[in-house]
Amino acid sequence: xxxxxARRRQQRSGLLLALPAxxxxxxxxxxxxxxxxxxxxxxxxxAGIVSLPFTLEHYERTFGVFSVVLWRSVWISVVSTVxxxxxxxxxxxxxxxxxxxxxxxxxxxxxxxxFWTNFLVRTYAWRILxxxxxxxxxxxxxxxxxDAPLTLLNTPFAVILGLVYGFLPFMxxxxxxxxxxxxxxxxDAAHDLGANDIKAFFRVVLPMTLPGVFAGSALVFIPxxxxxxxxxxxxxTQGLMIGNLISRQFGQxxxxxxxxxxxVTMMLIVMVALLAYVRLGNRRLGG
Amino acid sequence: MTxxxxxxxxxxxxxxxxxxxxxxxxxxxxxxxxxxxxxxxxFAMLGPSGCGKTTTLRMIAGFETPTSGxxxxxxxxxxxxxxxxxxxNTVFQDYALFPHMTVxxxxxxxxxxxxxPRQEAQRRAEEALDxxxxxxxxxxxxxxxxxxxxxxxxxxxxxxKRPSVLLLDEPLGALDLKLRKEMQAELKTMQQRxxxxxxxxxxxxxxxxxxxxxxxxxxxGHVLQVGTARDIYERPVNRFVADFIGExxxxxxxxxxxxxKVGVVKLADGATFEASLPLDASSVSEGKVTVALRPERIxxxxxxxxxxxxxxxxxxxLEGVLYEMDYIGTDTRYTVEIAGTTLVVxxxxxxxxxNYDFRLGQTVKIFFPAVSATILQE
Ligand SMILES: Nc1ncnc2c1ncn2[C@@H]1O[C@H](COP(=O)(O)OP(=O)(O)OP(=O)(O)O)[C@@H](O)[C@H]1O
Ligand SMILES: [Mg+2]
Numbered sequence: 001x002x003x004x005x006a007r008r009r010q011q012r013s014g015l016l017l018a019l020p021a022x023x024x025x026x027x028x029x030x031x032x033x034x035x036x037x038x039x040x041x042x043x044x045x046x047a048g049i050v051s052l053p054f055t056l057e058h059y060e061r062t063f064g065v066f067s068v069v070l071w072r073s074v075w076i077s078v079v080s081t082v083x084x085x086x087x088x089x090x091x092x093x094x095x096x097x098x099x100x101x102x103x104x105x106x107x108x109x110x111x112x113x114x115f116w117t118n119f120l121v122r123t124y125a126w127r128i129l130x131x132x133x134x135x136x137x138x139x140x141x142x143x144x145x146x147d148a149p150l151t152l153l154n155t156p157f158a159v160i161l162g163l164v165y166g167f168l169p170f171m172x173x174x175x176x177x178x179x180x181x182x183x184x185x186x187x188d189a190a191h192d193l194g195a196n197d198i199k200a201f202f203r204v205v206l207p208m209t210l211p212g213v214f215a216g217s218a219l220v221f222i223p224x225x226x227x228x229x230x231x232x233x234x235x236x237t238q239g240l241m242i243g244n245l246i247s248r249q250f251g252q253x254x255x256x257x258x259x260x261x262x263x264v265t266m267m268l269i270v271m272v273a274l275l276a277y278v279r280l281g282n283r284r285l286g287g
Numbered sequence: 288m289t290x291x292x293x294x295x296x297x298x299x300x301x302x303x304x305x306x307x308x309x310x311x312x313x314x315x316x317x318x319x320x321x322x323x324x325x326x327x328x329x330f331a332m333l334g335p336s337g338c339g340k341t342t343t344l345r346m347i348a349g350f351e352t353p354t355s356g357x358x359x360x361x362x363x364x365x366x367x368x369x370x371x372x373x374x375x376n377t378v379f380q381d382y383a384l385f386p387h388m389t390v391x392x393x394x395x396x397x398x399x400x401x402x403x404p405r406q407e408a409q410r411r412a413e414e415a416l417d418x419x420x421x422x423x424x425x426x427x428x429x430x431x432x433x434x435x436x437x438x439x440x441x442x443x444x445x446x447x448k449r450p451s452v453l454l455l456d457e458p459l460g461a462l463d464l465k466l467r468k469e470m471q472a473e474l475k476t477m478q479q480r481x482x483x484x485x486x487x488x489x490x491x492x493x494x495x496x497x498x499x500x501x502x503x504x505x506x507x508g509h510v511l512q513v514g515t516a517r518d519i520y521e522r523p524v525n526r527f528v529a530d531f532i533g534e535x536x537x538x539x540x541x542x543x544x545x546x547x548k549v550g551v552v553k554l555a556d557g558a559t560f561e562a563s564l565p566l567d568a569s570s571v572s573e574g575k576v577t578v579a580l581r582p583e584r585i586x587x588x589x590x591x592x593x594x595x596x597x598x599x600x601x602x603x604x605l606e607g608v609l610y611e612m613d614y615i616g617t618d619t620r621y622t623v624e625i626a627g628t629t630l631v632v633x634x635x636x637x638x639x640x641x642n643y644d645f646r647l648g649q650t651v652k653i654f655f656p657a658v659s660a661t662i663l664q665e
Contacts (some may be wrong), residue, residue, distance in 0.1 A: 189383040191370040207387045226631035
């Protein structure tokens with residue numbers, strides 16, 4: 001009786017505290033999301049104008065002509081996330097295990113240092129490096145390793161490079177936090193029970209730092225799927241991604257329903273991918 | 288027979304780099320330790336915080352490499368053997384159970400690492416859990432267990448590997464008194480049953496004495512004395528050991544004569560008494576010495592009651608002034624001053640009535656046999 005009352009009171013005061021956040025989310029997230037959802041089923045009347053009747057036409061186009069782009073967005077994002085993980089985990093692990101506090105702080109500072117320059121500028125810089133007359137080709141030709149310039153720019157490869165470069169810190173920081181919190185007595189225990197370094201890592205360290213891996217992967221994968229600056233500047237037509245399509249529908253073409261359908265699809269892809277990932281990760285490593 | 292575990296002149300130094308600006312500053316956590324631990328022995332390492340107990344254990348387990356000296360397990364030098372290949376398992380101070388695994392998975396872990404097939408590992412893990420009476424908790428996670436249950440899982444996880452030697456680092460430190468007592472008894476029985484050598488670290492002297500066959504008393508990285516509980520209690524080698532184990536009185540006097548097993552000690556006021564020489568009699572020489580004397584080994588009586596003194600053994604009798612008397616239930620504590628030294632005497636209250644009528648400030652006589660007093664090494 002009393003307990004139930006107390007719990008209810010607690011819930012009420014909790015609700016009160018969360019109220020500003022709830023209003024904010026409702027107004028600027030859920031409402032627009034609802035609008036986008038509804039728009040995606042409406043008919044395009046004219047540029048920027050929608051009307052009834054409901055139609056599935058935009059989803060048909062999304063999964064029809066645009067399926068190539070959808071598929072490319074997914075695989076580019078997956079590859080970028082995996083590369084970020086493969087680079088980011090060892091890096092975060094290295095930083096978190098430095099004894100000297102000063103060294104740790106310095107390393108972390110260097111990881112976030114690129115953020116001090118505008119993302120657009122940094123991505124443009126890659127154009128200069130990767131172009132046919134760019135730095136990389138110039139060096140390779142200068143060394144006599146290649147005769148004709150390699151096509152680096154305007155390829156999925158360039159997009160992946162740009163995405164990894166841009167989002168790597170989002171992978172490193174959460175993993176760093178996880179490894180930093182990890183108590184190495186568990187490694188001693190694993191060694192004690194007969195696990196060598198590799199087994200101790202995969203059976204004990206990795207499972208216990210999975211929250212960081214999941215957080216980092218989500219933080220990289222989500223912006224990758226939605227990326228449009230990087231593929232725009234580095235991908236050309238070969239590296240076009242769903243983000244570019246969406247920005248075009250809401251920009252030049254003003255095809256709001258199609259843009260909405262693409263957006264909804266993108267969100268679904270992200271949600272399904274992350275759920276599957278967490279499921280799989282927990283099953284394979286969660287013991 | 289070769290000892291199960293042997294330490295020869297083992298030294299471990301930690302450089303205090305990072306903490307201290309003094310470059311090259313070294314901490315000697317373990318200093319020239321020699322130990323021989325027999326197979327099937329329950330061996331305790333006892334000492335105050337920071338004396339190097341954990342470091343010694345970690346070197347045996349292989350988590351730390353000695354700065355110098357050698358460690359042998361079953362006669363084999365283990366210097367180059369990594370922890371995961373040593374026939375040694377550890378019960379960690381805070382258990383270090385893997386939080387992401389269930390209890391049974393924790394216990395199976397070591398077997399799986401050895402390559403034992405899943406079915407058999409499961410069966411043996413279940414047996415081990417049965418032994419520690421935790422079969423019902425197999426599917427739980429460590430954080431759903433009480434401290435005592437976690438301790439038992441840690442024990443099962445280590446024992447299931449059937450190690451030659453089990454290292455236990457203050458395994459009962461986190462438990463409350465009652466559970467502690469229970470687990471002490473359980474551990475002891477378990478050790479006798481499995482016959483595995485136990486090296487047990489504790490800073491609780493009572494725990495060490497009640498459980499171990501032999502005890503090593505450590506202080507500031509040194510092993511001061513190794514012996515049975517009785518050796519260490521009755522014949523402490525020096526002041527630290529005497530003081531660390533139980534309550535002790537210290538006399539300072541002059542050793543004027545060494546006989547077979549006893550020495551004659553002369554106090555400042557000229558009174559003499561006999562006390563036992565240490566086990567290693569050559570370690571003390573004539574001159575200034577300290578004598579340890581346990582409070583419960585001293586008898587006390589008022590003058591004029593000399594007839595009540597036991598006569599079976601030759602006794603030392605000294606005269607002093609009583610200036611404090613505390614009734615503490617099971618015992619009465621008397622504080623007596625003799626030749627400038629304060630001495631505590633503890634008498635059991637066996638009768639409802641006090642045996643004698645004492646008055647504070649009164650001259651009293653105390654008596655004790657020579658075997659009860661030990662001359663200490665400096
Ligand atoms: N990794 C290390 N680096 C530097 N000094 C250390 C390290 N490990 C232990 N020491 C020092 O070595 C000494 C012995 O430590 P140890 O942990 O062996 O003590 P202990 O007897 O187990 O104490 P406690 O009863 O508190 O657990 C201490 O002075 C400690 O500060
Ligand atoms: Mg310790």
